[in-house]
Amino acid sequence: MSLPTTTKEYFWKELGSLANLSFRESKLPPLKSHEVLVKIHAVSLQYRDLVIGLGQYPANVRDQLVACSDMAGEVILAGKDAGSEWKPGDRVSANFCADHIAGETTLEIQQTAHGGPIHGVLTQYKSFRPHSLVRIPEHLSYEEASTLPCAALTAYNALMGPVPVKSGDTVLILGTGGVSIHGLQFALASGAKVIVTSSSDEKLKIATKLGAQHVINYNKTPEWQEKILEITGGRGVDHILDVVGALDQTLKAIRIGGWIHTIGFLNGTAADVSLGNLMKVCYIRGVNIGSVAQFKDMNRLLASHPEVTRPVVDKVFAFEETLQAYNYLQSQAHVGKVVIKVV
Known part of the structure; x- marks a missing residue:
């Protein structure tokens, strides 16, 4: 040829x-x-x-x-x-x-x-x-x-990392960009309940259509971490996919022993690491894409749940x-x- x-x-x-x-x-x-x-x-x-x-x-x-x-x-x-x-x-x-x-x-x-x-x-x-x-x-x-190579694999690496999301968990997804939407889909495919935040009601409607059980407009609810605690009965969420650098609020929304997966460098806001937040003994994990081996694992998940993860x-x-x-x-x-x- x-x-x-x-x-x-x-x-x-x-x-x-x-x-x-x-x-x-x-x-x-x-x-x-x-x-x-x-x-x-x-x-x-x-x-x-x-x-x-x-x-x-x-x-x-x-x-x-x-x-x-x-x-x-x-x-x-x-x-x-x-x-x-x-x-x-x-x-x-x-x-x-x-x-x-x-x-x-x-x-x-x-x-x-x-x-x-x-x-x-x-x-x-x-x-x-x-x-x-x-x-x-x-x-x-x-x-x-x-x-798939960045947005999907980053979300997969975050949520399927050291302690994978499992059925019955509650996952908080910040935003509706590429990583966030893939994260929403992977969490749902794993049987988790999902909360999504955005500044746009129209984008939140799309998140709801994709399967998010709860949505929060953070412009209308600036102290959205309080809403998270209300939704979870004061327990907090198991995993947070944080693509906006909102560590001060995510530390308040995570459960004791939960996982905050930080991605990117959008806001760079300073975290309020108070004694109360440290008592959460949670895990803060920076995520930098993923490996070929994880890519192959992710593709098997995509093939197993073709519609919810499309x-x-x-x-x-x-x-x-x-x-x-x-x-x-x-x-x-x-x-x-x-x-x-x-x-």
Whole structure:
């Protein structure tokens, strides 16, 4: 077969403004014998992608960075030394950190994160090392599967971590973005009761439709932790998925011995770690995506509960509408994920 020799892609000419997102056609490097060439069909956007472009990401990224970390695509060719696992036509996603195969992460592993330390996936074709690829569930479209590497896997790692969510637990989900919606779905698939907070009644209606048993508008109920205690009869919740940095309030809403899973760096508010909060003897766990092994475990859960866990894609943009997709993400009008269809 005739292999592509060029690829069209979006990259950051410089950081500091979304207007610096630039388009180019580049020469595709020859496929190395230990690599797998993938045609990328869909890319989903992360909050991280936005803050990188705005120059607000608290870590170094490479110059002229090809954007984004999350993709789904189709294997075109596997090199002769890439092993026998992958063949043309296989539908795959790449893990966020290419070298995070299993177990805990390390600084060295973090330096293999797509769309930051190494070039990203907002391109038509890209070569990957075979160990970084994961087969995507058969029932998902490329657009749906593109949401899995960061948003879904982060939520899975949080809620299925050291003490997994179980039937009968109560889980508090802050927000209605990609990680939050996946967290809602995984908690429901595990038999837990779910409470969701948002500033938008319309978004809360969607959360209710997805299965949340309780919803709270935090603009109308600023002391929402008191409502949480009321709902749980004063006990507090078992798990909290905190994507907004609301540690002062989550410490009051968690039960004794519960788990607060902190994700991202949205607000950075200072926590009120009073003696009363310390008496909760709860666990505060920072979550940084997940491994290939966890990705495979998550995909089995998705296949076992195909409808309740189906990714929520808010809007799909064409490849030439990539800047509009970024602007839409920045508007925070979305529920679930914003996806770019690569053609």
